[in-house]
Amino acid sequence: MKIKWLGHASFLITSEGGTRIITDPYATGMGISYDPITEAADIVVVSHDHPDHGNVSSVAGSPEVVKGVGTKEAKGIGFGGIASFHDDAGGGQRGPNTIFCLTVDGIRVCHLGDLGHQLSEQQVADIGGVDILLVPVGGFFTIDPAGASRVVEALKPRVAIPMHYKTEKCAYPIAEVDSFLEGKANVRRMDASEVEFKKEELPSPTEIVVLKHAL
Numbered sequence: 375m376k377i378k379w380l381g382h383a384s385f386l387i388t389s390e391g392g393t394r395i396i397t398d399p400y401a402t403g404m405g406i407s408y409d410p411i412t413e414a415a416d417i418v419v420v421s422h423d424h425p426d427h428g429n430v431s432s433v434a435g436s437p438e439v440v441k442g443v444g445t446k447e448a449k450g451i452g453f454g455g456i457a458s459f460h461d462d463a464g465g466g467q468r469g470p471n472t473i474f475c476l477t478v479d480g481i482r483v484c485h486l487g488d489l490g491h492q493l494s495e496q497q498v499a500d501i502g503g504v505d506i507l508l509v510p511v512g513g514f515f516t517i518d519p520a521g522a523s524r525v526v527e528a529l530k531p532r533v534a535i536p537m538h539y540k541t542e543k544c545a546y547p548i549a550e551v552d553s554f555l556e557g558k559a560n561v562r563r564m565d566a567s568e569v570e571f572k573k574e575e576l577p578s579p580t581e582i583v584v585l586k587h588a589l
Contacts, residue, residue: 375479377506378568379585381408383427383487383538385508386415386568389478393449395419396437397474397485397508401429405545409589417448421472421487422460443472451476456500460515461490468515473501480573481505484529488516488538498528505576507531510538512548519554532576535583543587551584558582 378386383398396415400406406426414435420428421441430439438448446453454475460468471487484501485508493501507529510516516538517525526534539551555561560581567588 375481375572376568376570377483377535377585379535379537379587380411380413380567381541381587381589382406382544383421383485383508383510384411385485385535385537386413387476387478387483389451393417393451393478394435395451395476395478396433397421398427398487399429399432400427401425401432407543407545408587411589417451419453419474419476419485421474421485422470424460424468424488427488440474441472451478454500456497458487458493458497459490460488462492473497475501475504481571481576484508484531486510486525489525490516492517492521493525493528501529504529504531505573506533506535506571508535508537511536511551511554512539512546514548515546516548519549519556522554523558526580531580532578533571533581533583535585541587543589555582555584 376388382400387395394415395417397419411432415437418437443455443457456473458471459465460471475484482505484504511522563584
C-alpha cells in the first residue's frame with residue numbers, strides 16, 4: 375500500500391491491486407493555495423462537507439463517494455464511519471466530523487478528519503486497532519499539537535502521519551508541524567510526498583512519518 379500526501383487533509387491511498395482512494399479533497403482559496411487536485415480515484419472519502427475537505431468534483435475518474443457514520447463498502451473495501459465533532463463544543467461551533475477507518479492490503483488506516491476534541495473511551499473502542507493514523511495537528515480548527523499527541527497515545531498506531539498544519543501553502547492560523555514533533559522520538563522526515571507500507575514491516579513503537587505535500 376502506498377500513501378501520498380496531496381496537501382492539507384487530502385491523501386491518495388493506493389492498494390497493491392491499484393485501487394485508488396482520496397481522502398478529504400480540498401478546494402483552493404480561502405487560505406488554501408495547494409495546487410488543484412488532478413489525481414483520479416476509484417473512491418473518495420469525505421469527513422465533512424466544508425470546502426477544504428469536501429471538494430469531490432475536483433477528483434477525476436467518477437469515484438464512489440463515502441461519507442457519513444456507519445459501515446459502508448466501495449470497490450470491495452469496507453469503511454467504518456465514527457461520529458465525532460469538528461470542535462470541543464459538541465459540534466456547536468463547526469458541526470459534525472466523521473472519523474473513517476478502512477483496511478487496505480491488510481493495513482488498517484484511520485483518517486481523523488477535522489477532529490476537534492479528545493476521543494471518548496467509546497470512540498477509541500469503536501476505532502479499534504490502528505496501523506496508520508492520519509492525524510490533524512495544527513489546532514484552532516482541530517485538535518492542537520498537544521491534543522494530537524494525546525490522541526496518538528490513546529490509539530497507539532504503528533505509524534502516525536501528521537496533516538492539517540500550517541505550510542507555505544496553508545495560511546490558516548494554525549501551528550506548523552514542528553510544534554507537534556517537539557520532544558518526540560521515532561520521527562522520520564521524508565524527502566518525498568509518498569511512502570509505501572507493508573503489513574509485516576510496520577514499526578513498533580509508534581513512528582511519526584512526516585511527508586512533503588505533493589501539490
